[in-house]
Amino acid sequence: MASLNVGNLGGFLREQRRNAQLSLRQLADAAGVSNPYLSQIERGLRKPSADILQQLAKALRISAETLYVQAGILDERAPEAAETRSVILADPSLDERQKQVLIQIYESFRKENGLDADAPASAADRGEGAEGGTGDDPSAPQS
Numbered sequence: 001m002a003s004l005n006v007g008n009l010g011g012f013l014r015e016q017r018r019n020a021q022l023s024l025r026q027l028a029d030a031a032g033v034s035n036p037y038l039s040q041i042e043r044g045l046r047k048p049s050a051d052i053l054q055q056l057a058k059a060l061r062i063s064a065e066t067l068y069v070q071a072g073i074l075d076e077r078a079p080e081a082a083e084t085r086s087v088i089l090a091d092p093s094l095d096e097r098q099k100q101v102l103i104q105i106y107e108s109f110r111k112e113n114g115l116d117a118d119a120p121a122s123a124a125d126r127g128e129g130a131e132g133g134t135g136d137d138p139s140a141p142q143s
Contacts (some may be wrong), residue, residue: 007070008040008045008070009041009048009070009071010041010043010044011042011044011058012067012070013041013042013056013067013070014042016060016062017042017060020060020061022059022060024038024039024042026129027056027059028071031052031055031056031058031069032053032055032057033055034050038056041056047071048071048091049096050064050068050073050096050099051096053067053068053071053073054067054089054090063086064089064090065082065083065086065089066086067129068089081106081110081115084106085103085106088103088106089100089103091102
């Protein structure tokens, strides 16, 4: 399990909060978290979940992807891939497991197409968990 880089995340959050000219209490209220909890995140004492990071990003008016990268949840990637991941992670109709599965599938397709060759193999790369394949049957008529 990869450890989160919460020290850098906390400093980054503090800098973004100050740039937005928000007090700790104002950001905590806007993000729906407690003032002490946000203080602990900024000091590197707490590891926030992806949902909390998303709430903080929304309150700061920055992309959640930026905070995920700072927290070590996501690697910094090409802009088009980052945008796709950001949209998936921001979708409130999906739970965390569904978001992670979609990202794994997306990354496996990018890897298959030679775009993220250094990305780690996911369950989808190994053929685990996906039923029905991709629909790319070479014997099927082309439309």
